[in-house]
Amino acid sequence: MSPGAILAAPLMAPAPMQITCRLEFDSGHRIPYHQSQCRHLHGHRYGIEITLSGDTIATEGSPRQGMVMDFSDVKTIAKRELVDVWDHAFLVYRGDRTVVDFLSSLPDHKTVVLPTVPTAENLAVEAFAILDQAYQDFYGNHLRLERVRLFETPNSWADAMRGGGTDG
Numbered sequence: 001m002s003p004g005a006i007l008a009a010p011l012m013a014p015a016p017m018q019i020t021c022r023l024e025f026d027s028g029h030r031i032p033y034h035q036s037q038c039r040h041l042h043g044h045r046y047g048i049e050i051t052l053s054g055d056t057i058a059t060e061g062s063p064r065q066g067m068v069m070d071f072s073d074v075k076t077i078a079k080r081e082l083v084d085v086w087d088h089a090f091l092v093y094r095g096d097r098t099v100v101d102f103l104s105s106l107p108d109h110k111t112v113v114l115p116t117v118p119t120a121e122n123l124a125v126e127a128f129a130i131l132d133q134a135y136q137d138f139y140g141n142h143l144r145l146e147r148v149r150l151f152e153t154p155n156s157w158a159d160a161m162r163g164g165g166t167d168g
């Protein structure tokens, strides 16, 4: 292999690719019917990993040449649509009337009422549904959300995936 081989012609066909961004946020929750610790009001430093698929943009001279999506755009959308909404909020199941009523008695409290019990699994599904609306095929490179991985602790997480019963 000659040294010149490193300058071989660039890939002409768009290449399928996945990219992932990680963000973190702090939220309160409880699992109302849990038989142990989780029924108490408490919080977590949640992590969320957002995986998008698409073709690598091949357009010569585009600011996104060689990218599926600029990571800063991935994060901006995630923050606007989800992370800033859930950060420092209490995530509460709408059927958990005791806590819903208590939180609504607090002036200007940041509360997010959810249709499901806020386990990591259900939060991943909720986040997937919200973010799936937000990431569109902006650049004609088949961009779409593939997976949301929601960390409740550094060692425990849940994955909501396209085709896994989370899309509709």
Ligand SMILES: [Zn+2]
Residues within 6 Å of the ligand: 029, 030, 038, 042, 043, 044
């Ligand atoms: Zn918890």
